[in-house]
Amino acid sequence: MNALYYANFVSGLQDLIADALKCDVKDLLIKKTLDGAFVFETACPHEKLKHKYFNNLFAILNLREAANQHPLEAHIQEVCRRPFKVAPLSGKAPRTFRIITSYANQLTAIGENTRRSAEYHIARQTGLRLSRSKSDVEFWFLYRTEGFSLFMQRLSYHTSFDKVLHKGELTPPLAYALCAAAHLPKDALVLDPFCGYGAIPKACLTYFPVRTCYAFDISDAALSYTRRAMIGIAAKRAIIRKLDVYALPSLIPAGSLDAIITDPPWGLYERLLLPLPRFYADMLELFAVILKLDGSITLLTAQTELVKSIVEESNTFIIEKTISVLVSGRKASIFRLKKRSY
Secondary structure, rough: OOOOEEEEEOOOOHHHHHHHHHHOOOEEOOOEEOOOOOEEEEOHHHOOOOHHOOOOEEEEEEEOOOOOOHHHHHHHHHHHOOOOOOOOOOOOOEEEEEEEEEOOOOOOOOHHHHHHHHHHHHHHHHOOEEEEOOOOOOEEEEEEEOOEEEEEEEEOOOOOOOHHOOOOOHHHHHHHHHHHOOOOOOOOOEEEOOOOOOOOHHHHHHHEEEEEEEEEEOHHHHHHHHHOOOOOOHHHEEEEEOOOOHHHHHHHOOOOEEHHHEEEOOOOHHHHHHHHHHHHHHHHHHHHEEEEEEEEEEEEEEEEHHHHHHHHHHHHHEEEEEEEEEOOOEEEEEEEEEEOOO
16 A cells, blocks of 8 residues: 655755655655655555655655645644544554644744644544653644645654764765765776765765775874774775875876765865865866776865866866755755766
8 A cells, every 4th residue: 555755855856866766666656846855655665765865754644735824723723633543663662752843844833722732633543642852753744835734754763963963074865865976887986085974985885886985084083983984894895094185196096986976175164275266176187087088076065166167177077967955054066077088
């Protein structure tokens, strides 16, 4: 029996994630494509859905087209008039629940009487006990500005990324998306010369058919963390070194790499010894030397116009694709650059 799901992810990655999801879920039917989210249907159990794309995954218990000025309150009133069934959960049986309300991607408050009515109804329907501070199950009432609201049960849980990641560290879903955008061939040799805390190498080695991933950075603290993060088979296929980007030709043979996937300095938070345009131009020139003739670069940066102008002037690469994304609320771009063949 098919179930309806809502998944959210990095804004701008709709096409990339849709393609990847269709490969993993054969009966996938995307009902709504939204900025940073999908509403989709499948018979696949939610435990088998690939959470590596998503920030969070929800089971949709009720979807309602919004038709008035108070869509969340109206939806709660409608839900309180109907029975519903929770999505089955694996593991320990849940005992407690709480309600989360969101309006246009922002957590919001609702009237206390409305909240109490919803809590009473959910408790009666599920047999769960209310716990507003910490709970086993979250039920969400979420309104989207596209004109509809959803009553949902949250299926995936993680601590907020800003509480568990280092400053500037990429989230696992974004690191995965960068690797997916690279279209890596089997047994690829891959480099991240600004690996930081290892998000890209870890995603690359965990999910993709990579032979070796070089992970370089100039920060001893970041590299120490990266070494600890590379466990099991991934560690055997990772070469982790302290190396400045200008020293790449000393360790990487010319024309040897299939792909470079990286999140270089944006020039917004770091102090660079060179002007940013010079640094980016030098970086791409070095990359051209160590890439194979058909090699590619997948690059995440907020310096969108700078990258475009350098590529146009250099005549070394072509821009195959540009994806506009939001990273921590800042506009950025994922570039896929292909080395020109002559």
